[in-house]
Every structure is written in C-alpha cells, then in structure tokens.
Amino acid sequence: MEGIDAARVLARYEIDHTILDIVVVHDVTGLPMGRPTITVVVDSYSGYIAGLYISFWSAGLASALSAFKVAIRPKDFLTEHAGLLHRWLAFGIPDLMVVDNGLEFHSRHFHAAAWHLATDVLHCAVRQPWLKPTVERTIGEINGYLPAAGRVEKPLNNYLPERPEKNACITFGALCMGVLKAVVDVHPFEVNERRLDRAYDLYSEGLATQLAPRLASSFNELDIIMASAKTLTVGNEGVVKDYLRYNSRELQDLRRRVGLTFRTEVKVNPENLHHVWVQDPRQKTWLQVPSCHPEYTEGLSVVQHKAIRAVKKKELTLRNAAETLTRGRLELMDMWGGAIRSGKRVKSAFLKAAEGFTSTSTLGAASRKPETADAVTPLIPVTKAELMTLPKEMETYAFE
Missing domain, CATH: 3.30.420.10 (Ribonuclease H-like superfamily/Ribonuclease H)
Known part of the structure; x- marks a missing residue:
C-alpha cells in the first residue's frame, strides 16, 4: 500500500x-x-x-x-x-x-x-x-x-x-x-x-x-558460481560433456594425484562451451580445462550445440543411416553364422594342412582371376644342341 x-x-x-x-x-x-x-x-x-x-x-x-x-x-x-x-x-x-x-x-x-x-x-x-x-x-x-x-x-x-x-x-x-x-x-x-x-x-x-x-571482487569467480554444475567422471580422455571432450596436462596431473578415475563436480558456461571448470575433490579448488576441439566450441552455446546435433541427426535420417547400418550388421551376422556352420564340418586333419593359410594369401587368391586352358602359353622344347655354342662364335683372347 x-x-x-x-x-x-x-x-x-x-x-x-x-x-x-x-x-x-x-x-x-x-x-x-x-x-x-x-x-x-x-x-x-x-x-x-x-x-x-x-x-x-x-x-x-x-x-x-x-x-x-x-x-x-x-x-x-x-x-x-x-x-x-x-x-x-x-x-x-x-x-x-x-x-x-x-x-x-x-x-x-x-x-x-x-x-x-x-x-x-x-x-x-x-x-x-x-x-x-x-x-x-x-x-x-x-x-x-x-x-x-x-x-x-x-x-x-x-x-x-x-x-x-x-x-x-x-x-x-x-x-x-x-x-x-x-x-x-x-x-x-x-x-x-x-x-x-x-x-x-x-x-x-x-x-x-x-x-x-x-x-x-572477481568476475572469474562469479562466472564459476553462475555456471551450471553436474557431477561427471574424469578419466583417461578427460571430461566428456554433451559429446564434447575437455582435457589438459593439468587435469592429467590431477588424475595422478587423486586417482585415475574419479567423479567430481564440473561446471559449464552455457554461453560458451570453449572450456569447463573441474573441481579438485581434495582441495575444493577449480581447474579450467579447455576443449579438445577449440575451432568448434569457440563462442558456441549449449543451445547452438544442441541445434547443430539435431540438424545432423535429421541429415542422417534422410540418408537412411540407421537402416543402412542395421542392414550391414544383419548381413555381417549372417556371414559369421554361415562361416561357423562351415567351420564345424571341417576335420582336424584338414585344419593341420591349412596352417599355412593367411589373410593375405586368402584375400589375394579371392581377388585373382582363375586361369583357363586357353590362357596357358604352350611350352616349346629346346634341344641340347641348340644350347651349345659353336666354336666359330667364340671370341679369342691373347695372353701376354
């Protein structure tokens, strides 16, 4: 009032x-x-x-x-x-x-x-x-x-x-x-x-x-406070957030001190995905870790990243990417199934004889065309007299 x-x-x-x-x-x-x-x-x-x-x-x-x-x-x-x-x-x-x-x-x-x-x-x-x-x-x-x-x-x-x-x-x-x-x-x-x-x-x-x-007192501290937080796993490849990877030498040194794999709080600025902040679980300090793809994440927001992924998914849908992959996997499974059935019928004696088979010889033999009878060059017999050199054709040398 x-x-x-x-x-x-x-x-x-x-x-x-x-x-x-x-x-x-x-x-x-x-x-x-x-x-x-x-x-x-x-x-x-x-x-x-x-x-x-x-x-x-x-x-x-x-x-x-x-x-x-x-x-x-x-x-x-x-x-x-x-x-x-x-x-x-x-x-x-x-x-x-x-x-x-x-x-x-x-x-x-x-x-x-x-x-x-x-x-x-x-x-x-x-x-x-x-x-x-x-x-x-x-x-x-x-x-x-x-x-x-x-x-x-x-x-x-x-x-x-x-x-x-x-x-x-x-x-x-x-x-x-x-x-x-x-x-x-x-x-x-x-x-x-x-x-x-x-x-x-x-x-x-x-x-x-x-x-x-x-x-x-510090706008950097304010940025860390205002960033969105989530508990993630820090491993050998660093931090993976929304299919983006973040890693640095300082983060690897932190892994050697804390543990090869550990979970901690990670903060992301939704306006710029160029870097993230990873918290040290022991000292409760923050480490700024850059992106492994700076040419893509520089100035990139969360909304833009999600929109780009949505467009790429739509392009893959138009190209029947999922159907093509499924068909290829089913054909691979059928091929392995046929190979297993054929392999079970092979006797152990034949397996011993086939020890010299390698992938190079097998694939190379499959790529070569089979030779036909017409393609074989007939052999021309050579007599022993034709191989002998006549004396008049031999050169003479003078020895001092």
Whole structure:
C-alpha cells in the first residue's frame, strides 16, 4: 500500500523475463528464427534499465544469471562500437534483488551468486506482478519500441492477423542493436508524467551523490558460481560433456594425484562451451580445462550445440543411416553364422594342412582371376644342341 521501498539508486533491482512481440530472421540465411526471449533488470528508484539479455533460451536460470551479470558490471565493452549518443551508466551490485517465483530464482545457483555478491533476494507473492511494477512497465515499453515488420498481433474477434513469419525482415543482430539503442538513448529520456522527471537524471544524480557502487571482487569467480554444475567422471580422455571432450596436462596431473578415475563436480558456461571448470575433490579448488576441439566450441552455446546435433541427426535420417547400418550388421551376422556352420564340418586333419593359410594369401587368391586352358602359353622344347655354342662364335683372347 505504501509503494516501492526504494529511496536511492542501487537500493532495489527488479528482474523479469518475457517473449518479445516480434519474429526475427537469421543474419546469414534470412530464415525466420521465431520470437526471442528478453530478460530485463531495472532500478526501482529511477526506472533506469541496468541490464538486459536477449536469447532464444527459455526464461530460465542461464538467462537470469546472464542479465544479472550484465547489470552489475561496467558496460563500455558493449557500447563502445555501437555508435550510441550516451553512456550506459548502470553498474554495481544492488542491495536487493526482487524476483518472482520462477524455478530459476529458487535454484541454489542463483542464491549462491547472490550470497557471493552480498545482496539479498526478495520473492514476490504468487500471481501479484504489481509487487515489482517497474520491470513490468519497462518490458511493455521495450515492446513498444519494436518495428512493425514481423510484429506479433493480438488475436481479435472476426479478424485473422497476418502471419508474422511472412513479413519478418529484422535480423537478430539488428534487433539486439536496436534494443540497445532504445535502452541507452531513448528509454532513459522518457519523461515520467506523474513525477515529471527522467530516469537518466535520477540515476546519474544518484551515482554522483552517494558512495561508489560495489563491484565483484572477481568476475572469474562469479562466472564459476553462475555456471551450471553436474557431477561427471574424469578419466583417461578427460571430461566428456554433451559429446564434447575437455582435457589438459593439468587435469592429467590431477588424475595422478587423486586417482585415475574419479567423479567430481564440473561446471559449464552455457554461453560458451570453449572450456569447463573441474573441481579438485581434495582441495575444493577449480581447474579450467579447455576443449579438445577449440575451432568448434569457440563462442558456441549449449543451445547452438544442441541445434547443430539435431540438424545432423535429421541429415542422417534422410540418408537412411540407421537402416543402412542395421542392414550391414544383419548381413555381417549372417556371414559369421554361415562361416561357423562351415567351420564345424571341417576335420582336424584338414585344419593341420591349412596352417599355412593367411589373410593375405586368402584375400589375394579371392581377388585373382582363375586361369583357363586357353590362357596357358604352350611350352616349346629346346634341344641340347641348340644350347651349345659353336666354336666359330667364340671370341679369342691373347695372353701376354
């Protein structure tokens, strides 16, 4: 009843997901990719957007942690080549994170990240979105900035809207640049009709009049905490995760100290499968292990890897790979069965006579053509007189 309890910037951040009302196309092929999901982090006091993350992942833990990581770190690396008119001011760890009751916000990884950053987490009551109104209003405004091409229309009675896949022409890269432009150069300068102020002014004044924002002691540690974890087996070939192999000399040294084969916790960054983190089961430290196929895993996400495998499976299905393999295996089994039945009828005396058989002679004999009687060259007899040399044909030599 008393409104939002936020008296300054960085006191309260709100986070939420939604599916954007637009269908985008691929940057290379031009084929429709569908509607992406956006995760937004907003400062409750000023209404300034602190972080966002756009992907085709579902509204889950990876999207939430990625948007949270963008919100707390300086963003010059994102805006320096975007040609924006203003800087993205937001950075620093908030005192409170307001979330809903999604499963991703109840996970131990999200709370472990909050505990590492020394920030509190507040779960709103179920089905009461007005308890975090700032982010709900901001998401609606972001959807209003989207272009008309590929826009998803609301269903109406007695009206069949045009399919957005037909008029979609905005690429995913253009969408990300456009949303970034709206977040930095447009939305912060919208005038609040009730308070008659702007989010940009409130946030910049708050940064100038209060203590410097808190930053993470190590973003590498934060990446490890936010990565998804799973208990896997470390063996001679290293770590195998989703048919990808990770190995290094340091990991092999760890195997010699701990054991040739052991199970431990392995963490994977869902945005980049270029490396994993393997935990030392004795010292509880983390070892970064690179991929054995860096040319494939560099910048590869979990979603992209699964999509590539799905496409390859579809190609193998079209080529009847499973049917061809099954037919070959059945023919091999029939061949072995016939060879076994024939071998049982062979006597031991013949087996002793066949000791000189080898695979080379057997396969070579099978490849040679049998000789026929017509192909045999007749022998011409030679007499003993024809082999003798006549005396007049012999050369004489003088000896001194």
